[in-house]
Amino acid sequence: MTEKVISLIEEVLDVPRGTITEDTRIEDVEEWGSLEHVAIIGELEEKLGIAVPLEESLEIESVRELLDMCENCG
Amino acid sequence: MNEKKLALLSNVNMDFVVRQLQKSVKVYRTEGYGNELGIMMNQSSSYHAFGPDITFLVMDLMELIEHELDPAAAKQRVERWFAVVSDILEPNIIYYISDGYLWGPELEVLSDAGQKARLEHIWQDALEELSGKHSNVRIFPYRRMIEKLGEKNAFSMKMWYMGRILLSNEAQRTLGELILHWAEVEGRVSKKVLLLDLDNTLWGGLAGEKEHTPIQLSEEHVGLAYKNLQRVIWQMRKDGVLLGIVSKNNDADAMEIVTNHPHMVLRPEDFSARRINWSPKHENIREIAAELNLGEDSFVFWDDNPAERQLVKEMLPMVTVPEFPDRPEELAQAMGEIYRQYFAKAQVTEEDAARAAQYAANAERSHLAKTTGSFEEYLKELKMSAVRVNPKEHVERFCQLLNKTNQFNLTTRRYTQGQAAMLLEDNRKRIYMYQVSDRFGDNGIVVVIVVDCAGDIPMVEDFVMSCRVMGRNIEDALMTEVEADVRAGGYEYLRGKYIPTAKNTPVAGLYDRLGYKRVCEKQGEVEYELRLANTPGRMYYITIKQEGAE
Numbered sequence: 094m095t096e097k098v099i100s101l102i103e104e105v106l107d108v109p110r111g112t113i114t115e116d117t118r119i120e121d122v123e124e125w126g127s128l129e130h131v132a133i134i135g136e137l138e139e140k141l142g143i144a145v146p147l148e149e150s151l152e153i154e155s156v157r158e159l160l161d162m163c164e165n166c167g
Numbered sequence: 168m169n170e171k172k173l174a175l176l177s178n179v180n181m182d183f184v185v186r187q188l189q190k191s192v193k194v195y196r197t198e199g200y201g202n203e204l205g206i207m208m209n210q211s212s213s214y215h216a217f218g219p220d221i222t223f224l225v226m227d228l229m230e231l232i233e234h235e236l237d238p239a240a241a242k243q244r245v246e247r248w249f250a251v252v253s254d255i256l257e258p259n260i261i262y263y264i265s266d267g268y269l270w271g272p273e274l275e276v277l278s279d280a281g282q283k284a285r286l287e288h289i290w291q292d293a294l295e296e297l298s299g300k301h302s303n304v305r306i307f308p309y310r311r312m313i314e315k316l317g318e319k320n321a322f323s324m325k326m327w328y329m330g331r332i333l334l335s336n337e338a339q340r341t342l343g344e345l346i347l348h349w350a351e352v353e354g355r356v357s358k359k360v361l362l363l364d365l366d367n368t369l370w371g372g373l374a375g376e377k378e379h380t381p382i383q384l385s386e387e388h389v390g391l392a393y394k395n396l397q398r399v400i401w402q403m404r405k406d407g408v409l410l411g412i413v414s415k416n417n418d419a420d421a422m423e424i425v426t427n428h429p430h431m432v433l434r435p436e437d438f439s440a441r442r443i444n445w446s447p448k449h450e451n452i453r454e455i456a457a458e459l460n461l462g463e464d465s466f467v468f469w470d471d472n473p474a475e476r477q478l479v480k481e482m483l484p485m486v487t488v489p490e491f492p493d494r495p496e497e498l499a500q501a502m503g504e505i506y507r508q509y510f511a512k513a514q515v516t517e518e519d520a521a522r523a524a525q526y527a528a529n530a531e532r533s534h535l536a537k538t539t540g541s542f543e544e545y546l547k548e549l550k551m552s553a554v555r556v557n558p559k560e561h562v563e564r565f566c567q568l569l570n571k572t573n574q575f576n577l578t579t580r581r582y583t584q585g586q587a588a589m590l591l592e593d594n595r596k597r598i599y600m601y602q603v604s605d606r607f608g609d610n611g612i613v614v615v616i617v618v619d620c621a622g623d624i625p626m627v628e629d630f631v632m633s634c635r636v637m638g639r640n641i642e643d644a645l646m647t648e649v650e651a652d653v654r655a656g657g658y659e660y661l662r663g664k665y666i667p668t669a670k671n672t673p674v675a676g677l678y679d680r681l682g683y684k685r686v687c688e689k690q691g692e693v694e695y696e697l698r699l700a701n702t703p704g705r706m707y708y709i710t711i712k713q714e715g716a717e
Contacts, residue, residue: 128330130329132332150325
């Protein structure tokens with residue numbers, strides 16, 4: 094699951110494989126703007142069936158937090 | 168792909184669709200959304216500087232009518248929108264305006280099932296009237312796209328709440344493809360003639376073997392699949408596609424079916440040319456081309472037999488030879504695709520032209536409210552106001568704006584929470600943060616300007632604005648405020664800086680426009696200066712209030 098989520102993120106951000114890791118913080122990724130963030134949350138639901146709740150979606154600051162969220166929602 | 172320049176304007180966030188389009192065509196980098204009229208009206212907007220050949224206006228009807236489901240009130244809003252658009256159409260731009268699809272959570276509990284359709288009709292009528300009057304206005308089949316995807320797949324409430332993105336990622340991709348398709352249709356010459364084989368193409372089985380195995384063409388099973396294919400082709404003929412038969416059969420056997428079979432939809436008079444014989448098909452096609460006096464590039468040839476297709480492809484490379492589906496149930500759909508790819512016409516049809524004449528005659532009774540349609544009027548009517556807020560009370564938003572704003576961001580400096588906290592405590596910095604409202608409601612805190620006063624000449628080191636309020640000359644008003652405040656602080660000059668990135672081209676000329684002089688340029692970075700006593704007059708319509716003041 095972790096791998097799937099990370100490669101989905103990399104695809105949306107259009108960055109090379111390996112750019113995103115579990116330790117990545119969102120604010121450190123230039124390409125990860127608010128719009129991309131919406132697209133990632135949308136793709137998680139459309140492609141992987143993971144529905145991260147709205148409020149949590151807006152508060153997530155790191156990939157680890159996002160993965161934790163996916164665990165709980167998947 | 169053709170070299171046409173496209174613009175996509177909307178009242179919802181379409182930034183992702185724009186980015187997708189950017190990969191294959193020249194497309195206008197939209198300044199936010201919801202300001203489509205302002206952008207088109209403002210002759211000095213970046214939209215006009217870009218100079219699109221085709222402008223797609225993909226509008227969300229619910230946002231446009233502001234959730235006003237009373238038909239009379241909704242009608243007013245729709246007609247006002249069309250009245251403005253009608254006034255600002257440019258003759259050298261082709262416009263594709265989406266047809267109406269109304270979607271919103273409250274529709275689920277509408278007791279009157281017809282109301283949704285009535286509201287959509289209001290839009291449709293106004294759109295048809297506009298496209299009837301102007302040959303450069305076309306209807307963009309947005310509605311069909313939503314219907315095909317289904318509401319559940321097409322819309323995303325969560326993405327709407329998060330970022331005013333109405334369409335799901337899937338729907339955004341589909342929309343992008345649809346836009347590319349129509350842009351391509353606009354640039355190409357469409358095919359004129361569809362040449363068809365008969366056996367296993369227009370019907371199942373072989374003509375002339377009636378005694379043993381009758382052909383499949385009926386109202387059920389496989390026969391219905393062929394009949395539906397014929398229905399699609401018949402509709403194409405009605406819309407002006409010429410049909411021809413190129414088939415290896417005994418003419419009498421084949422024509423007996425075409426003329427008399429009870430389930431034939433296409434009849435002899437529907438075909439403009441006919442070659443039913445045993446000659447090689449490419450020879451027959453050449454003859455038909457000569458007979459109809461058309462170039463071979465006007466023809467599409469469709470045959471179930473791959474060998475025949477291959478031969479025609481090799482002998483007549485100008486003729487288009489699409490693939491043939493494996494299964495009868497895919498036939499009708501495949502023909503629809505062929506129509507879209509090769510025959511669909513962007514130009515208005517004769518029927519449209521007739522309607523245009525009718526509208527011209529009725530021009531007097533036009534019921535659309537007249538508006539002046541100027542950008543100024545538009546800005547005035549927005550009734551915008553800005554309130555300066557205390558950044559220390561909005562640290563999170565402060566960071567968010569500086570770190571997540573890409574387009575309207577002059578220097579693109581990013582801050583960690585810690586750096587931001589230090590910045591807010593630094594008394595050598597003057598920090599301006601504004602909340603903006605308009606007649607449609609509150610846009611939230613959308614502007615941050617940081618002026619560093621540590622040196623002799625103060626410098627605007629950060630200047631960001633959320634894309635949702637771009638293109639309304641808000642920056643003109645707020646910079647005038649900032650300049651006045653800096654001047655009141657005893658300074659004579661103010662400097663600003665533009666550092667280009669991949670995304671902030673919309674503000675490349677901002678300081679020039681605001682009347683600043685270039686003092687220094689290196690590696691794309693431009694430093695500007697304004698003598699505060701010489702602050703130029705600027706056009707803006709926004710009231711500025713202090714926090715807490717009424």
